[in-house]
Amino acid sequence: MAPFRPWIGIDFGTSNSAVAYVVSDVPRLVHFDAKAQTLPTTFFFDFETRESLIGEPANRALLDGLEGRFMRALKRVLGTTLMHEKRQILNERLTFVEIIGSFLRKLKERAEAELGVPCTRVVSGRPVVFHGQNDPREEQAEADLRACYDAAGFTEVRFCPEPAAAAIATGVAGHGAFTGLVVDIGGGTSDFSVFHSSTAGIEILANHGVRIGGTDFDRAISIDHVMPLLGKGSMIRDVFGSGSSQAPNAIFNDRATWEVIPFLYTAQNRRMVEDMLKLAESPERLARLATVLQHELGHELAFAVERGKIAVNAGAQDPAIKLDMLEAGLAARLRDALVAESLSDHARRLASGAHAVLLQAGATAAQIDRVVYVGGSSLMGVVPETMRNIFPAAEHSFASVFTAVAEGLAIMAAQEAA
Structure with a gap:
């Protein structure tokens, strides 16, 4: 041989x-x-x-x-x-x-x-x-x-x-x-x-x-169904005047992107979210984003999205993206x-x-x-x-x-x- x-x-x-x-x-x-x-x-x-x-x-x-x-x-x-x-x-x-x-x-x-x-x-x-x-x-x-x-x-x-x-x-x-x-x-x-x-x-x-x-599938599902629970679409009051504007989408989109997640835990990002939180019209949602940054939970969220995607594809009963790491009972159906x-x-x-x-x-x-x-x-x-x-x-x-x-x-x- x-x-x-x-x-x-x-x-x-x-x-x-x-x-x-x-x-x-x-x-x-x-x-x-x-x-x-x-x-x-x-x-x-x-x-x-x-x-x-x-x-x-x-x-x-x-x-x-x-x-x-x-x-x-x-x-x-x-x-x-x-x-x-x-x-x-x-x-x-x-x-x-x-x-x-x-x-x-x-x-x-x-x-x-x-x-x-x-x-x-x-x-x-x-x-x-x-x-x-x-x-x-x-x-x-x-x-x-x-x-x-x-x-x-x-x-x-x-x-x-x-x-x-x-x-x-x-x-x-x-x-x-x-x-x-x-x-x-x-x-x-x-x-x-x-x-x-x-x-x-x-x-x-x-x-x-x-x-x-598959990571793009995860990203799309996360942006549509998870990120709104973290404040995507929230209105932020202007520092000066009585107007307001929508929270920038970039941090939510990055938060849903597997390869970018490790680079988001910066002091600059944490300060930005803290500043938005102070002026948010619905602060409870943005507070969850602050928690993700503070405790570096981005990958846990991404895995939860992946599991939810697999569950719905497999025909599971009442499939959901479970977000208990942020809040007991929180889920995106x-x-x-x-x-x-x-x-x-x-x-x-x-x-x-x-x-x-x-x-x-x-x-x-x-x-x-x-x-x-x-x-x-x-x-x-x-x-x-x-x-x-x-x-x-x-x-x-x-x-x-x-x-x-x-x-x-x-x-x-x-x-x-x-």
Whole structure:
């Protein structure tokens, strides 16, 4: 048997990440514990123990109320100036390149522990677009991601569009010849690949992407249903005169944005809210916002929104976003119609993305035999509902939504090793 060559595939995600490799032509997923084959892309820097936690331990530390700094959705920072700004993290001044690099190093070490060999070569997924078509940050975002892999100790890095990797994993599953569309809805981006599968292999006909993901779904729901309970839309009396004006939307919009939350706990923001509170016509709502800033509860709110979103999508009875961390019994009630209204703009953009990739592929909706969904956020009902309206005659199926990209990347990694 030929010696194993340590190329691995890594799906570094906005919300969750996965690692895979190929043994005897079969992709295998790295385990992070006895059951988990994915790792939350989260960080917690514990102020008391001075430890840096990653994944589920980071999530638990936040939810247990430990004192520290929590971070999530850092993939969305790639390509921005924030990536290279040093900031104090526990005992060091670090850039986000170094922080993300430490996460990728954890993935690398876990793969090495499972395989028993050094893993320094990787095929990494990347969204079709990080920010948008023709956005000047696109080239920088990929350069930033490469720098993160360098910081993690990888010596060779290849990139592959994430939906193309999912198409490769789907195409080797023995479905015969067909033309398919991968709809990959992740935490931060939505990507589309039109591909043709045959006995000769997978041919990628076109890739397209839009900067919409599960964190954007959370943001829209939070802005519409949670932020009004924290004072969004409140009227603030003028300091001089008898007039009033609406509280600025920016702090509420930022409060609902996963990747921005860690940067909002500033003295300036606290003073601004305190000043608004003194002049608010309905101070009880803005007092909740002051509590969020004072006790740094932004991520707890964001997780509550995510849980509420999942509950209504799962058809739970009387679903709600529970805000007991602010006030006993406080909740934002949800219904399917309310969520659909909040996500209507995103649904239109997803539809536009699907039409755009068809145009690039020179295909029509009627020529798509199968629509394959991957990515955790593809489980939201708005996604298949939107796609079924465009592709009513196609077969619609969910692949391994959390791991298909990693499996496809592993297949490509094996090809690199051959």
